[in-house]
Amino acid sequence: MPSERSGRHSEERAQPPAEQARNRARPEPTSRLRIGLTLRIVAVLAVMGIAIFPLYWMFVTALSSDADLFASDARLLPDFSQFGVFVDALAEGETVRWLRNSLVIATGTTALSIVLGIPLGYALSRFSFRGKALMTVVLLLTQMLPEALMVVPLFSLFNRFELLDSLVGLILANAAFVLPIAALILKGAIDGIPRELEEAGRVDGARPFTMLTRINVPLIAPSIAAAAVIAFFHAWNEYVFAVTFIYSPEMQPASVGIASFIGEVGTPVQTVMAVAFMFTLPAVGFYLFAQKYVVAGMTAGAVKG
Known part of the structure; x- marks a missing residue:
């Protein structure tokens, strides 16, 4: 030493x-x-x-x-x-009804987009058919169209099928805009799954639907969560379709209800902020619940395994 x-x-x-x-x-x-x-x-x-x-x-x-x-x-x-401004906003009943309608619209849009997006993404990823590349490009181009451009044709179509002033009509309209991006996200995730897994299932006699639900869906769960977050936020915050297709006050979502506070003479700023705060909390809570899946889901198709 x-x-x-x-x-x-x-x-x-x-x-x-x-x-x-x-x-x-x-x-x-x-x-x-x-x-x-x-x-x-x-x-x-x-x-x-x-x-x-x-x-x-x-x-x-x-x-x-x-x-x-x-x-x-x-x-x-x-x-x-x-704090009484929050109590008064909830006591009137309109705020609770608006939030309930928004929750129904967002949940329905998310469920419909995921249910239709999974098989569409699987078909684009695994099957070869004429016009596949064109269909993928068209799905991508739909995201470049603003909602205001589609209001008039959708209004005419919904009026013909009696879907105006209906939460179902809003769910269909929102899902039509969210479905393409959800399908493309899920397609990228399925592209990263080795085909050998499906070939092994095919040897065991599994059909395409069985392989989709038993093999692919569990593996692309993070991407499903990411697509669900995108669909939920789009439907939760959507305003143009809601203010155009809904007439009855009891059917209005919160995005339209908050705008109704703005008057010609004055606007109750405290009430608007209180309702807006309550309107924001569910979306923030849903994102915090699913945020750990979002990054993994958005990058799941970046590298093929």
Whole structure:
């Protein structure tokens, strides 16, 4: 041991003074890891703050009095003495009905898009037929069409089949716009599944539908979750079709109901923000529940296995 210490000290003495100073100033590996971890935590907290701030500001605005709302200095903390605005918004019954209609529309659109998107994506991935490439391009081009462009023809079509002023009509209209992107996401995921798995199932006598439900669907579950999130958010936030095809106040979703607060003389800002806050929470909760599947689902078809 003394010989080792003397050898180490002799090596330090043999180094130039500048080199010795750099070695002493150089941080240890554990210090670099701590600094990197701290920076990552700070970056994550900053991103979370930016993402959560609009929701927090809606909550603060809903709990602000008229004097605080129009004051020169903005109020940064909520005034919980004004919490009655939430109670009043729920007590009237309209907000609950709007949220229920939005939930029915979003759930129906998501279910219909996934149920139809899985076999469509499987057919585009596994079967060869004439016009397959053209069909894929057409599905992609449908995402370039704005909803406002389709309002008039859809209105005429729904009027003929008595689908106006109906939640079923809104579900069909929203699903028609979400289905192409859901099918393309699922097609990419199925492309990444080795065909040998299906060949083994075919040897055992499995039919295409059985292979789809027993082999492919469990493997593309993350992509199904990603497509479900996209479909849910589209239907939950949709406004153009809802305000055009729905006449009855009791059938309106929350996206249309919130806009009805805007009047010619005045707008109850606190009530609008309170209802908007409650309208945003279910969508945020659904995304937080499914977010761990979203990234995996969106990248599942990037590399073929």
